[in-house]
Amino acid sequence: MSKKSVVSEAQEIQLAIELIQLGARLQLLETEVSLSRERLLKLYKELKGVSPPKGMLPFSTDWFLTWQPNIHSSLFINIHKFLIEHAGATGIHAVMKAYKLYLEQMPPEPGEEPLLSLTRAWTLVRFFQSDMLGLTSCEECKGKFVVNALDLNQGYRCGLCHMPSRAGKTRKARDAAALQAA
Numbered sequence: 658m659s660k661k662s663v664v665s666e667a668q669e670i671q672l673a674i675e676l677i678q679l680g681a682r683l684q685l686l687e688t689e690v691s692l693s694r695e696r697l698l699k700l701y702k703e704l705k706g707v708s709p710p711k712g713m714l715p716f717s718t719d720w721f722l723t724w725q726p727n728i729h730s731s732l733f734i735n736i737h738k739f740l741i742e743h744a745g746a747t748g749i750h751a752v753m754k755a756y757k758l759y760l761e762q763m764p765p766e767p768g769e770e771p772l773l774s775l776t777r778a779w780t781l782v783r784f785f786q787s788d789m790l791g792l793t794s795c796e797e798c799k800g801k802f803v804v805n806a807l808d809l810n811q812g813y814r815c816g817l818c819h820m821p822s823r824a825g826k827t828r829k830a831r832d833a834a835a836l837q838a839a
């Protein structure tokens with residue numbers, strides 16, 4: 658084996674370790690890391706003490722559009738966009754960097770899993786790349802939020818300005834609360 662391929666293999670192992678520690682599922686690892694499935698399985702088992710869950714990822718775009726996940730997903734994708742546009746981050750490294758920053762902003766409760774897992778965050782980026790999801794500005798707070806790219810998002814109001822438990826703040830919020838209760 659040449660010196661160069663030894664170096665790149667060490668980098669791939671390092672990448673796999675970091676991804677597994679951040680919670681990556683096997684499908685993500687197989688897509689992003691140039692190591693055989695057998696080696697990835699072995700690394701996963703070594704680090705986690707258990708085999709990775711089997712099967713394909715069940716994620717659809719719907720999850721990212723529900724109330725609380727939408728707020729977390731929007732935060733993550735804004736960080737990711739910033740790193741791509743202003744910090745020269747690319748590919749899986751941009752996803753990892755953005756994910757770590759997301760965890761700093763939204764640390765999970767002790768003993769709890771983060772609401773947005775690394776694998777979901779990675780899936781979110783792929784939904785953006787395939788133009789299934791997009792960003793739109795909230796009419797009220799001007800923040801940018803994840804929306805279905807195929808919807809007409811005119812007059813969009815985000816989940817924070819339209820928080821279900823804060824009915825009565827504005828007429829629109831009252832209307833939304835009434836709709837939810839109906």
Ligand SMILES: [Zn+2]
Nearest residue numbers: 795798815818
């Ligand atoms: Zn808003």
